[in-house]
Amino acid sequence: MAKELKLYINGKWVDSSNPEKQDILNPANQEVIAKSPLATVEETEEAIKIAKLTFESGVWSERSPLERSTVLLQIAEKMEEHLEDIIELEIQNNGKTRREAQSDATGAVYTFRFYAGLLNNHKGQIYEYSEKLQTMIVKEPMGVAGLIVPWNYPLLMSVWKIAPALAAGNCILLKPAEITPMTAVKVFEIIDESDLPKGVAQLIMGSGSKVGQAIAESDDVDVVSFTGSTAVGRNIMQAAAGNLKKVSLELGGKSPNIIFDDANLETAITYSLFGIFMGSGQVCSSGSRILVQEGIFDDFVAEYVKRAKGIKVGPGNDENSQMGAIVSEKHMEKILNYIQIGKEEGATLECGGNRIERDGMHRGFFIEPTVFTDVTSDMRIVREEIFGPVVAIQKFKDEAEVIRIANDTEYGLAGAVFSKDQNKAMRVIKKVRAGITWINAYHLTNIQAPWGGYKQSGIGRSLGTFGMDEYQEVKQININLETKPIQWFE
Structure with missing residues (x-):
C-alpha cells in the first residue's frame, strides 16, 4: 500500500488542506510507492511565518556553537542507524543503483558531521585599527532559509543545504522536488526525533510554481538556496528581487x-x-x-x-x-x-x-x-x-x-x-x-572544497566553509577602547 506523506510544520506532521495528491513512482517499474501532498500557497506562507517567529525567539539562533554541533551530530548518528532504509528509499524513488545510493547516504551522514565539527572552528576576525580602536568581524545567521532541491540527488542535495543552514543558526524551509520527496521525508522523521527545537525546520511538498515561487517571493525569507535548471534559477532570481534576499544557485552544465x-x-x-x-x-x-x-x-x-x-x-x-x-x-x-x-x-x-x-x-x-x-x-x-x-x-x-x-x-x-x-x-x-x-580524474569530490560554477551555472558555493558562508551575514563591531568625547566639532 502506498505511503501517505504529510507536511512537517512547527514540529508536527500535518495534512495539506489541498485534497489533490501527487503519485510518487518507482521509475524502475512505475509502481506507486507513495502519495505526496501538494501544499497551498497559504500553507507555505504559514510555514514561513512559523520559521520567522522561531528564529526571532532565539531558541536556535542564540544557541552556542557547541549546542548546535551536538544536535547535528545527533542527527548524523540517527541517520546512520537508518542508513539501509534511506538507501532503499533513494533506490525506489530516484532509480539510482545501490552503489550510488549507498555513496549518497554515507555522504549525507558525513555532511552533518562535517558541519558539526566546523561549528567549533569557524572563527571571526579581529583588527587593530589603532591603540584606541578594535574591530571585530563576526558571522551571524541570516534568518529564514528557503531550500529548494532537485530530483537527481534528493537526499544529498537536501543535506548539503540543511546541514550548513542549521549549523549557521538559521531556521529552514525545505521544498523537495515534487517527484522525489521520500528521502527528504525520512530526514525530517529523523530530525523530529532529535533535540532540534520545534519550529526550526519545516518540510513543504508541492509544485515549484506555487510553493517554490512563494518561498522565493516571501519578504520573510532571508536567503534562498536552489539547485536545478538554469531556466528555473533565473525565475528564482527574479522572484527574490522583491526584498533583495540573498540567492545561492547551483544550476546546469555542459562540461x-x-x-x-x-x-x-x-x-x-x-x-x-x-x-x-x-x-x-x-x-x-x-x-x-x-x-x-x-x-x-x-x-x-x-x-x-x-x-x-x-x-x-x-x-x-x-x-x-x-x-x-x-x-x-x-x-x-x-x-x-x-x-x-x-x-x-x-x-x-x-x-x-x-x-x-x-x-x-x-x-x-x-x-x-x-x-x-x-x-x-x-x-x-x-x-x-x-x-x-x-x-x-x-x-x-x-x-x-x-x-x-x-x-x-x-x-x-x-x-x-x-x-x-x-x-x-x-x-x-x-x-x-x-x-x-x-x-586525470572525474567526479571525485571533497566535501571540504567549494561546489559551484561560473557563468550561467550559478551563483555562490555549497560545501566547505564556503557553504556555511552562504547562510551567514557578516557584521563588523567597532570597539572604542578610549571613551573620551571625540570633540570633532570643537
Missing part, C-alpha cells in the same frame, strides 16, 4: 572533458565513462562533451563505444546493475527527443539511442548509454544540457583549439583534463572557465 594524445588511455576511458554514465547522466557536473586530440581519436572512440555498450542497465535494487533508471517518463521522453535531434543534426550515433524494454524493463524508464561522434559546436546536442546518458565526442588539434571549444558554452560548472604532462594539464585546466575541475 568539457579534455583528452590529450599523451593521456593514459585506460584512465581516460574509465573516468570518461564514469563522468557521463554515473547517475544515468542525470548529474549537473557530468562530462557530457568529450574532447579528444586527433592522434588518439579513433582508438579512443572505438574502445569507449565498446565499453559503453557493455554497461549493464537495470533496476537499482539489482546488485548487477551499473546504470539505473531515468527519474520519470517525462524526462525520459526529453532525453529521447534530444537523441532524435542529434541524428537529425547529422551527428553519427555510435551506440545506444533507444529506450530499453527487454527483461521486464518495459515497465520502467531506461535508456541505453548513448554516444555521438561527428559533432560540431553549433549542434543542440553539444550546446544544450540533455541531463541523461548521452555524450558527444569531438576532435581537436591543439591546446589553443581545445580551450576555445571547451569554453564555447554558456555554462561553467565542471571540466577535466587528461594528460601525463602535468604542466600542460595545469596550464589548460586553469584556462577552463569552470568552478569544479579535475586532472
Whole structure:
C-alpha cells in the first residue's frame, strides 16, 4: 500500500488542506510507492511565518556553537542507524543503483558531521585599527532559509543545504522536488526525533510554481538556496528581487572533458565513462562533451563505444546493475527527443539511442548509454544540457583549439583534463572557465572544497566553509577602547 506523506510544520506532521495528491513512482517499474501532498500557497506562507517567529525567539539562533554541533551530530548518528532504509528509499524513488545510493547516504551522514565539527572552528576576525580602536568581524545567521532541491540527488542535495543552514543558526524551509520527496521525508522523521527545537525546520511538498515561487517571493525569507535548471534559477532570481534576499544557485552544465594524445588511455576511458554514465547522466557536473586530440581519436572512440555498450542497465535494487533508471517518463521522453535531434543534426550515433524494454524493463524508464561522434559546436546536442546518458565526442588539434571549444558554452560548472604532462594539464585546466575541475580524474569530490560554477551555472558555493558562508551575514563591531568625547566639532 502506498505511503501517505504529510507536511512537517512547527514540529508536527500535518495534512495539506489541498485534497489533490501527487503519485510518487518507482521509475524502475512505475509502481506507486507513495502519495505526496501538494501544499497551498497559504500553507507555505504559514510555514514561513512559523520559521520567522522561531528564529526571532532565539531558541536556535542564540544557541552556542557547541549546542548546535551536538544536535547535528545527533542527527548524523540517527541517520546512520537508518542508513539501509534511506538507501532503499533513494533506490525506489530516484532509480539510482545501490552503489550510488549507498555513496549518497554515507555522504549525507558525513555532511552533518562535517558541519558539526566546523561549528567549533569557524572563527571571526579581529583588527587593530589603532591603540584606541578594535574591530571585530563576526558571522551571524541570516534568518529564514528557503531550500529548494532537485530530483537527481534528493537526499544529498537536501543535506548539503540543511546541514550548513542549521549549523549557521538559521531556521529552514525545505521544498523537495515534487517527484522525489521520500528521502527528504525520512530526514525530517529523523530530525523530529532529535533535540532540534520545534519550529526550526519545516518540510513543504508541492509544485515549484506555487510553493517554490512563494518561498522565493516571501519578504520573510532571508536567503534562498536552489539547485536545478538554469531556466528555473533565473525565475528564482527574479522572484527574490522583491526584498533583495540573498540567492545561492547551483544550476546546469555542459562540461568539457579534455583528452590529450599523451593521456593514459585506460584512465581516460574509465573516468570518461564514469563522468557521463554515473547517475544515468542525470548529474549537473557530468562530462557530457568529450574532447579528444586527433592522434588518439579513433582508438579512443572505438574502445569507449565498446565499453559503453557493455554497461549493464537495470533496476537499482539489482546488485548487477551499473546504470539505473531515468527519474520519470517525462524526462525520459526529453532525453529521447534530444537523441532524435542529434541524428537529425547529422551527428553519427555510435551506440545506444533507444529506450530499453527487454527483461521486464518495459515497465520502467531506461535508456541505453548513448554516444555521438561527428559533432560540431553549433549542434543542440553539444550546446544544450540533455541531463541523461548521452555524450558527444569531438576532435581537436591543439591546446589553443581545445580551450576555445571547451569554453564555447554558456555554462561553467565542471571540466577535466587528461594528460601525463602535468604542466600542460595545469596550464589548460586553469584556462577552463569552470568552478569544479579535475586532472586525470572525474567526479571525485571533497566535501571540504567549494561546489559551484561560473557563468550561467550559478551563483555562490555549497560545501566547505564556503557553504556555511552562504547562510551567514557578516557584521563588523567597532570597539572604542578610549571613551573620551571625540570633540570633532570643537
